Amino acid sequence: MSCALGNIQAKKRLFISLLIVSLIALSVIFFGIWKISYLGLQSIHEFLPAAFGAVLLVIVLLQGWGIFSVVAGVKGWKIPQLFYRQTYWLLNMLFYVVLGAGRVLRIDRRRIEASFVAVSNAVIRNCHLKVTADRLLVLTPHCLQLASCPHKITRDPNNCKRCGGCDVGALVTMAEEMGFHFFVLTGGTLARQTVKKIRPQAIVAIACERDLTSGIQDVYPIPSVGVMNIRPNGPCYNTHVDLAEFREAIEAIIDKDTIGKKTDNKE
Ligand code: SF4
Numbered sequence: 001m002s003c004a005l006g007n008i009q010a011k012k013r014l015f016i017s018l019l020i021v022s023l024i025a026l027s028v029i030f031f032g033i034w035k036i037s038y039l040g041l042q043s044i045h046e047f048l049p050a051a052f053g054a055v056l057l058v059i060v061l062l063q064g065w066g067i068f069s070v071v072a073g074v075k076g077w078k079i080p081q082l083f084y085r086q087t088y089w090l091l092n093m094l095f096y097v098v099l100g101a102g103r104v105l106r107i108d109r110r111r112i113e114a115s116f117v118a119v120s121n122a123v124i125r126n127c128h129l130k131v132t133a134d135r136l137l138v139l140t141p142h143c144l145q146l147a148s149c150p151h152k153i154t155r156d157p158n159n160c161k162r163c164g165g166c167d168v169g170a171l172v173t174m175a176e177e178m179g180f181h182f183f184v185l186t187g188g189t190l191a192r193q194t195v196k197k198i199r200p201q202a203i204v205a206i207a208c209e210r211d212l213t214s215g216i217q218d219v220y221p222i223p224s225v226g227v228m229n230i231r232p233n234g235p236c237y238n239t240h241v242d243l244a245e246f247r248e249a250i251e252a253i254i255d256k257d258t259i260g261k262k263t264d265n266k267e
Contacts, residue, residue, distance in 0.1 A: 011111075011114050011115045011117075011118035011119075012074055012115060012118045012119050012122060013115075014107070014111060014112065014115040015098055015112065015115035015116055015118070015119045016067070016070065016071060016074070016119070018098040018101045018102055018105075018107070018112070018115075019066075019067045019070065019094060019097070019098055019101075020067060021101050021105070022063075022097045022098065022100070022101040023060070023063050023064060023067060025101070025104075026059075026060060026063060027060050030056040030057075030059070030060060031056075033056070034049070034052060034053050034056055037049075037052065063094075063097070066090040066093070066094050067094070069083060069086065069087040069090050070087060070090060070091050070094065070119065070123065072087070073087040073088075073091070073122065073123035073126055073127075074119055074122040074123060074126070075126075076122075076125075076126040084123075084127045085221070087123055088120075088123055088124070088127075088220075088221070088223065089220075089221070091116075091119065091120055091123055092120075092216070092217055092220050095116050095213070095217070098112060098116070099112060110209050110210065113209035113210055113212070113213040114209040114228065116213055116216075117209055117212045117213060117216070117226040117228065120216055120224075120225075120226065121225050121226060121249075124202075124223045124224075124225055124253075125225075125252055127223070129202060129223055129253060130253065130254070130255040131200075131201040131202045131253060131254065131255060132201070132254075132255050132258040133178055133179035133180050133254055133255070133258045133259050133260065134179055134180070134181070134258070135199075135200050135201040135202070136180040136181065136200060136201070136202055136203075136204065136250070136253065136254055137180070137181045137182075137183070137194070137195065137198050137200035137202075137203045137204075138171070138175065138180055138181065138182045138183070138203070138204045138205070138206075138250070139183055139185055139191055139194065139203060139204075139205045139206070139207075139215075140168075140171065140182075140183075140184055140185070140205070140206040140207070140229075140241070141184070141185060141186075141206070141207050141211065141229070141236075141239070142154060142184055142185065142186045143229075143235075143236045143237055143238070143239045144166060144167055144168055144171075144184065144206065144229065144239050144240070144241065145160075145166055145168050145184060146165040146166040146168075146238060147237060147238055149165060149166065153168060153184050154184050154185065154186055154190075157171075157172050157175070157182055157183065157184050158172060160172050166238070166240070167240055167241050167243060168184060170243055171241075171243075171246070174246075174247070174250070177259075177260060178250065178254065178259050178260060179258070179259060179260045180204075180250065180254065181198050181200065188211075188214070188215075188218065191215065191218070192218065192219075195219055195222065200222060201222070202222065202223045202224070202225070202253055203215075203219055203222055203223070203224040203225070204224075204225045204226075204227065204246070204249050204250055204253065205224055205225070205226055205227070206227045206228075206229055206241045206246065207226070207228075207229055208228070208229055208231070208235060208236075208239075209226075209228060212226035212228070213226075225249050225252075225253060227241060227242070227245055227246050227249050229241055230242060
């Protein structure tokens with residue numbers, strides 16, 4: 001347990017470290033540009049170097065604020081509720097900055113994506129968001145189903161016979177008991193259609209780091225918690241999920257008073 005916790009902390013540290021590295025790099029580059037252009041700008045107008053410098057400084061400060069917001073969101077520091085939505089937005093925007101920094105430093109994209117998911121989960125968790133059971137959508141890829149299983153669960157997961165051959169049966173049972181929507185999907189298009197149809201207030205998705213990262217950004221601004229799948233047989237084949245970790249993610253976001261009940265909450 002403490003090993004898993006340490007692993008998650010390390011994952012989050014990578015994203016935040018890359019954010020800080022990118023801020024330092026941006027500051028140095030901007031200072032260089034400002035220095036080089038100083039004389040040219042001054043020859044046009046004496047105030048231009050200061051004005052140009054102010055614009056560059058504002059960009060650096062905005063990124064600095066973004067990093068501070070993300071760190072505050074991850075650490076659970078008390079910041080006004082108003083800023084939580086903005087933090088989630090900044091996190092999604094800054095992902096591309098981090099990806100760029102990671103490319104320069106030759107850091108594996110998968111590690112960065114896993115780190116992004118860990119940071120995003122922490123930010124959502126620290127928002128203390130609660131949604132009713134029937135406005136929570138759980139999505140998982142088709143590879144979680146045992147490859148030799150003959151039952152068509154992508155049309156209706158209730159076709160699963162809960163034989164214990166894969167983790168789908170346990171998820172169907174959990175969905176039935178708790179009342180959240182549960183779908184097994186074959187791709188991104190179906191995921192988008194399902195989100196449009198269900199109109200959830202939050203999503204919990206089980207997938208690999210790549211699909212979780214693109215999924216979180218696809219469904220933005222709907223908050224989406226990612227649970228990494230387990231791939232003992234390689235990618236996209238007979239995958240698993242840590243059911244205890246999944247239940248913990250659900251319990252952190254679901255309004256306990258609505259478990260197993262239908263509400264008329266459509267907002
Ligand atoms: S648990 Fe359901 S989906 Fe998995 S192998 Fe059994 S019947 Fe198929």
